[in-house]
Amino acid sequence: MNPRFAASWPRMACCGLLFLGFAGIAAAQGGKPTVHFAGIAYTGAADQAGTRAPYTQAAISSRGDLALNAQLLQALSDRPPANFMVEAGTLASLDGTGSAVAMAVAIDRETVVVEPLAGQYKLLFELAGQALFFDFEERQVLFSYPLTLQRIELLPEPPSEARKQQIAHDILFDGRASGLPLALAEELAGLTLPSASARRLQITSVHLPDALAQRLPASVDGDLIGHEFSKILAARLRLPLLPYQSGQAIAGAMSARFADGSVYNLSIPDADYTIALEISDFREKTLKQTPAFRQQLYGAFFDVRVEEPLSAQVFFDQPLRQGATKTIPASQDRVDTGAAYYETLLAGLSSLAVASAGENNDWAREQPGGRLFNKQLKSLKELIDQCR
Template sequence: MRYTQGFVSFPDYFQRRTRIQNILLLLLAAFWFIASPAYASKPVVYFAGVSFLGDHRFIDTNYPVATALNKATPEQPQAALDKAFFELLSAQSATLPLLLSRNLANYKSGPAIAMTLAIERESISIETFEDYRKVVAEISAQVLFFDFQAMRLIASIPVDIARNDVINLNASLDKARTDNLTALYQPTSNADNSLLSVASGHIRQFGLPKEGVLRFKVHAVNIGEKASPLVPERVQHDALAQVFGQYFTAQLTHLGGLNMIPYTKGYAIGNKMAGRMANGDVYTLTLPEADYVFTVDISNFKHIAQPNKHLFASRVKFTAKEATRSDAMLDDYFHAAVAKLVSDKQTYIDDWAAYEDALETVLSELAQQLSAPEKKWFDNHSQLKRRTYNTFRKWSEHINGL
């Protein structure tokens, strides 16, 4: 017989005690989780979706595929790319260096950090052979982190992705453009085959810069007098400078390990960068000032024909200096060449596509050398060889020591 007069029975007492202990343990575990360094060190970042850089009046013209994919409808009020990107990041939340939040009713209010995947370029290039065409689709974007109260850029991650396709000579070029760009935007089971999955991969390896960290910027990309005649008439010089300014910025970020400010010529005025959200809201971000600036002068292209193979070379002048000084810290000419096999069935050799490959090669290798100079590379690819190697080595030691 249980003794209960004036007291809680022993079984009830222990059951209640056990429940209280469980609650306390849960609260303690929750407190430990929130207070743990891995959790506490993660900043809260508000998800602002996919946006488009440039003058809002020309967004639909500049990004026809992305804007068509990312339009909200009464049946689907949440824009498709916004939804897919948020779900992809949420599924990887344990490995992200940030705490992602969707509670952003108005991205212009509140003292917090916001993030948008800002598309900056859609492009298609086509190379014609005897019985088919080769199609290359490319997308460039920036993952922008910004203070949405001050509308000030905090950091950015360049993102690039490309896709090759083959179509027959009678196929619609408009359809090839739409199909290939759509494939780059939409993720499938392959983790590396879409803009969204590549962007999420970069975010997982990213950390917001600390206050006072050095900032770098590609100030200008110029087309020299010898190179200019070799640029096809269909390629505008301003567009070419924008493409390779963005490309070099991406290489300096991912290969050089530098905290880069986006290359903004073509969609920014002064230190203001404009864009448009999927819901039509227009935004303008203030860019931070750079501590160091880079200039690239595309000086020349060269084509050397050999049996069954052609060599295409690009030569650039690269200059680096402190933003507040006129004298250069780094200044030399660099070159690189790529080989292109020629098929008997190829009716047309696209010199320009090969020149672009050579230009990408010299810029990507240059970005690597800024981080870890190799004497042999300078012997083969720079004009002043050892002298330039020594200045790059001193630069690397100086920047890494700050």
């Protein structure tokens, strides 16, 4: 494992949010914790939304942020979270004398990729964001729950700008399960807010060597992998995390702007436990070939290190691997090897998450670490239990 993973992290980083507005629908009362709805937002500086998520920004501008906020709240009202209630239109009334948990639906980035495929064109549109929970009075992030929405289309000709824009609009405003409002409600339905004594977990480093990055799709970089790894852990373990710290967040260069013009930064506290991911290799091998097809094996190799920065105690530090097979028809003249590597890597991260919950023993037995791996996997499970 690279020794830089043992380096200490700054005491406080900043995560900026550009808040677009508020809406006024209140959830039903009950004896549950209250979360104040803060509205749709962008992470990053105000002038970056147009470059990090241009189609998304244009779609929101065309319909208005209040319209999107209303749809988000309606979805949360139709399927409210089981373990907390959401209130809207209440942030302005807070007097600053106590803590108040707020939630923003924050857009991180969009990825649009067009690839030729067997005489047609594959369009991938992916929107990455997070349900970001923070202390409104203290301006401090509490935890986040990553979200990724994706649309894939196979088209007879390259997609027009209008088509890309329409997909962004559909992802944001679509009332189906694949749209943001229902996807948000689905993800939050069973979410439990961490207890006050829960330990904080965060992915703080993703190292993707340049030589390996060149073998992945152009849209994939370390930040995207970090976001997806956070999402996998959150979804598989039902575990909120501190937001993944991209290099930009660590630099503290992000500002936050509310609709009323106020500007501030949200601080991200130190994590009690940190996760470092290092991608070490991708490989492929032909398992079987016939006149009709060939069967290809793709392998992803990576190292994961989990430690407590304060004590420098290492709970998990293991080389891991994941394999996946793909049957390729002889009539297919082009294979997207980069996409196959990336999908295999994500499958490996998912396998680790499931194994750390005490399941997926078949995958665990295939790992090279032997008895030390099993011992550290048990320690990792105990650590995760402390973060609930």
